[in-house]
Amino acid sequence: MKSGSNLEKVLEAGHFAVTAELGPPAGSDVEYVRKKAELLRGAVDAVNVTDNQTAVVRMSSAAVSALLVQMGIEPVMQMVCRDRNRIAMQSDILGAVALGIRNLTCLTGDHQGFGNQAGAKKVYDLDSVQLVSAARRMRDEHRLLGSEEDLLGQVPLFIGAAANPFAKPYEFRALRLAKKAEAGADYVQTQCVFDVAMFAEWMKAVRDLGVTKKCRILAGVIPLKSAGMTRYMVENVPGVIIPEEIQKRMADAPKGKGSEVGLAICAEIIQQLRAIEGVSGIHIMAIEWEQKVRQIVETARLLPRPQVA
Amino acid sequence: MVKATRKPLEQIVEMVKGYQRVLVVGCGGCSSVCLAGGQRETQELAQDLLEHARSAKVPRQCDTLVVERQCNPELLQEAEEQARNADCIISMACGAGAGLMADAFPTTPVVPGLDTMFIGVDRDVGYYEERCRSCGTCMLGDTGGICPVTRCSKGVLNGPCGGTKEDGSCELAGGIHCAWHDIHERLKGQGRLDKLLIVRPPMEWVDRGPRVLVQKGYEERYAKK
Numbered sequence: 001m002k003s004g005s006n007l008e009k010v011l012e013a014g015h016f017a018v019t020a021e022l023g024p025p026a027g028s029d030v031e032y033v034r035k036k037a038e039l040l041r042g043a044v045d046a047v048n049v050t051d052n053q054t055a056v057v058r059m060s061s062a063a064v065s066a067l068l069v070q071m072g073i074e075p076v077m078q079m080v081c082r083d084r085n086r087i088a089m090q091s092d093i094l095g096a097v098a099l100g101i102r103n104l105t106c107l108t109g110d111h112q113g114f115g116n117q118a119g120a121k122k123v124y125d126l127d128s129v130q131l132v133s134a135a136r137r138m139r140d141e142h143r144l145l146g147s148e149e150d151l152l153g154q155v156p157l158f159i160g161a162a163a164n165p166f167a168k169p170y171e172f173r174a175l176r177l178a179k180k181a182e183a184g185a186d187y188v189q190t191q192c193v194f195d196v197a198m199f200a201e202w203m204k205a206v207r208d209l210g211v212t213k214k215c216r217i218l219a220g221v222i223p224l225k226s227a228g229m230t231r232y233m234v235e236n237v238p239g240v241i242i243p244e245e246i247q248k249r250m251a252d253a254p255k256g257k258g259s260e261v262g263l264a265i266c267a268e269i270i271q272q273l274r275a276i277e278g279v280s281g282i283h284i285m286a287i288e289w290e291q292k293v294r295q296i297v298e299t300a301r302l303l304p305r306p307q308v309a
Numbered sequence: 310m311v312k313a314t315r316k317p318l319e320q321i322v323e324m325v326k327g328y329q330r331v332l333v334v335g336c337g338g339c340s341s342v343c344l345a346g347g348q349r350e351t352q353e354l355a356q357d358l359l360e361h362a363r364s365a366k367v368p369r370q371c372d373t374l375v376v377e378r379q380c381n382p383e384l385l386q387e388a389e390e391q392a393r394n395a396d397c398i399i400s401m402a403c404g405a406g407a408g409l410m411a412d413a414f415p416t417t418p419v420v421p422g423l424d425t426m427f428i429g430v431d432r433d434v435g436y437y438e439e440r441c442r443s444c445g446t447c448m449l450g451d452t453g454g455i456c457p458v459t460r461c462s463k464g465v466l467n468g469p470c471g472g473t474k475e476d477g478s479c480e481l482a483g484g485i486h487c488a489w490h491d492i493h494e495r496l497k498g499q500g501r502l503d504k505l506l507i508v509r510p511p512m513e514w515v516d517r518g519p520r521v522l523v524q525k526g527y528e529e530r531y532a533k534k
Binding site: 081082086108109110111113114122124125126127128129130133134145162163164167168169172175176178179182183191238239 | 462463464465466467468469470471472473474475476477480481482487490493494502505506508509510511512514
């Protein structure tokens with residue numbers, strides 16, 4: 001065991017893993033975090049805590065992850081490269097481990113131009129591949145980047161990254177994931193899948209590169225809430241491909257039934273993803289819709305979640 | 310070359326407020342080439358300042374001068390006499406030139422007339438694109454001549470990130486190309502995609518205050534300085 005995290009144990013035991021996302025509050029409201037977290041308790045194996053997603057300032061992912069640890073809910077702390085240099089990131093990783101955090105997803109991070117602090121100075125001192133590599137070095141060699149001094153204490157972390165099969169250049173996307181696996185990613189959580197055929201093709205390339213032998217793939221899913229949200233994603237979210245058939249189903253949904261249709265589509269996609277060789281789990285990104293996660297997992301017949309000692 | 314652009318007039322007016330005799334010094338180097346601080350632009354700014362002074366009913370006298378380059382102390386000597394008679398100097402050079410001007414005439418306020426933008430290339434007349442961040446670690450040899458430090462909006466060294474759009478542009482608005490998409494296409498065309506499979510380690514930034522460069526062959530000459 002690298003970290004002894006529940007997520008690692010579930011995957012190692014060969015179960016189909018389920019993670020979901022929790023967006024921290026734009027404020028200091030702890031009750032908000034607790035309420036959202038309770039919606040996910042027992043429904044998933046671990047909860048991803050996003051790190052100032054879309055570059056909008058929110059409660060820090062480390063703090064929210066620590067709150068989850070206190071509640072007995074396992075967090076996956078997300079860490080983006082946008083805001084901190086290598087000193088701060090390595091320091092925050094040590095702090096996170098001290099607070100009981102055992103899963104770390106390393107991401108490049110949305111550009112600051114998207115958020116509510118557009119005048120911020122970007123950092124990107126490390127990129128996501130280098131951050132994975134730094135975390136792996138801390139865990140396996142007990143050393144910081146460029147240092148030969150031993151760290152005090154262990155750094156038991158299950159190290160993850162993201163992957164997007166749906167962004168150009170398509171032919172390079174599996175290779176880029178291979179680089180992340182080589183750098184030390186134990187798992188990846190992918191961009192949301194709507195085009196299952198395209199995802200399956202990418203998975204084949206990923207398998208052929210031998211990536212699935214060392215790195216677990218959790219396929220991302222987003223339940224669509226409405227035709228409006230579907231349109232918004234098609235038009236505004238880069239790196240997301242929603243096939244026309246799904247767009248049409250959402251557009252044709254009777255008034256007030258959009259979310260029902262969206263949840264049904266999500267369940268279908270999960271079933272299709274489970275059938276793809278090398279897919280070890282799903283990652284549910286129910287954006288500000290955490291109350292639907294349990295239903296999604298239940299419909300997918302993935303409840304109850306396994307208890308692995 | 311360095312690319313710069315004139316500051317808004319109101320900003321310049323604010324900086325020279327209270328100074329009657331203003332000397333506007335153009336630069337025959339980069340800022341002249343990019344149509345920001347050469348002969349024509351220097352005179353234009355002087356005209357604008359005089360017109361403004363007339364309408365604001367403040368006394369103002371504007372002299373102009375263009376030196377060959379403002380980034381060399383010897384070439385600044387040419388401005389000495391006029392500078393002595395000025396209450397304030399407006400430099401129409403890049404930030405480096407304006408700074409050297411301020412060093413050369415330390416008792417006279419020197420203010421920038423330009424905003425220095427970047428090291429770039431000419432796309433067309435009056436149209437420039439950033440191409441170099443002078444990081445001191447040129448990796449163009451491995452990236453098909455496309456700089457990820459400069460042209461990737463996140464400066465990632467192991468790209469592309471997940472934000473490349475369908476048309477090969479960056480997730481950021483404005484239609485800029487995804488540098489890593491372009492790097493991939495170019496290396497593919499050259500049969501050198503293997504270059505992209507290497508995990509590039511973190512950059513060793515040399516970020517320890519202002520850098521000094523002594524060219525090979527000149528080390529001894531400056532050993533004592």
